[in-house]
Amino acid sequence: MSIITFSNDFLTFAIPTALFAAFGALSGPVLTTNPSPELVATLLRLPSALLVVWAKLLIFDISNQRSPSAVEEDKINKPHRPLPSGRISMETTRRLLLSGIPLVLLLSWAYGCWQETLLLFTAIWMYNDLQGCDEQWYLRNLFIAVGYGLYSSAALRVMTGPEHTINEKGMQWIGIITLVMFITQHICDIKDAEGDKARGRKSAPIVLGDALVRWSVAIPIIACSIGCPLFFSLGPLSYLSTISMGLLVAGRTLAYRDLKADKLTWKLWALWTCCLFTLPLLRNPDVFVKAWQSLASRSREEGCITA
Template structure:
């Protein structure tokens, strides 16, 4: 009897891990990886000893998984119809889990997430993310590109910066106002860049009744708007993020600082060019990934600026 019980338990655990992976596997590069990079950047920035980081890095990873898993569950409940077109491999669409099971997991994992956050001293940020996730996915915010990207994703990124940075700190350390300003500008930069991802998902978003930027103004006009945005405004916001840590004089006088600014500007301009020239969903996805790589590469920038 006992071997059978162990076998069934093992199968249940494996199935649960497969379900979790099915929900979050699209978000490894744009959520899990940035989370760990923020944590590592905080360790370097604050002079944390690497020999003491085994437990904190596990905390960082498990928090990041719960952060994105709780979001993805409600997101995929709300977006099942467009996922049938855009992402037909997802668990709800394939029938790997039922809608009833998914709602049960949504409640259970949100409870686990908030209890875990309370234990870590991150409850209020995590509660804010739970509320934002609810309004984004089940409250209609994701139906419009302004509330989805400019508001929801900006706030979500700001929360992620704060919690992952905090996980790396010693108990006596706090996040400075200047660092908070850096988080704010980086979050605005990220949130205002994200309408790019909606270019690849128009067919599914139309079925789901969403009003993303390309649906609201038309594909060609959206590409022109986003190209101008990537050519001018996003590099300017990135510069503002740099200026929260160092004055303009140091940005333009130090070779490493000016190199960072020039490289990010070139990448932004490359994305702007791609949006106008390469217009298939596959090309749009690659353009989005190019921005994600820039975002990940930019996270440790604060350590360079500090030095």
């Protein structure tokens, strides 16, 4: 598959999901059973988490783009993709899935997140092959939101490490993020409305209309910007980044309505989700304090040795 096809999803989904896992794991007892995570040891697992997310995302993208109706849609929305541009055949994509799915399952088993992967592949099959993506917009949103939750859970398991697991608060946080995606992620469909209409897809912009769908995104974004810090009982300063970024995304969604602006707003929405993902770490910043103290102590020891 072309790297051009995958680059947007990598930047707007794979990296934010890996950051969700990194911030969650570093929050220690806030979301996991690890009472005192080590900064360096945790961050060294980040490439593994990113690999797991990337591998599953690749399976989704291949599955999502290989049907004849998807190719016709991409000729309008994303003509640069490999299938509509003729750089790869339908038979090759089928073979990629035949070999890729077992490999990703094996990878997930090795990293201890095979349960989420099995559920995710079931959801991918229902979304793509059973055309759940073409159902009513709220069902489409539900499939996508569940996928986000499963990706996030798997990545957090990898980042937490085999010695620890996700606690009850962590599962609740994954549920909240799943809800956030359910009520806001159709911002992604606004930029693709023309191709979705040609396919006959009942996405939110087509069913609700342009004006209403923008309000249906803007209001939940503001609500989530307030509600997510409230979940962690954080102080007033913690609301600054989520609300300011939320206002920016909501404002742009309502004010700027051309295709170029919608694409940029979608990317800013992905950045807004990253602001939400930092919240667990704000609840327990001790990991950075301990890391700084460790570095300072090491520097003093090296200074004494040198002297």
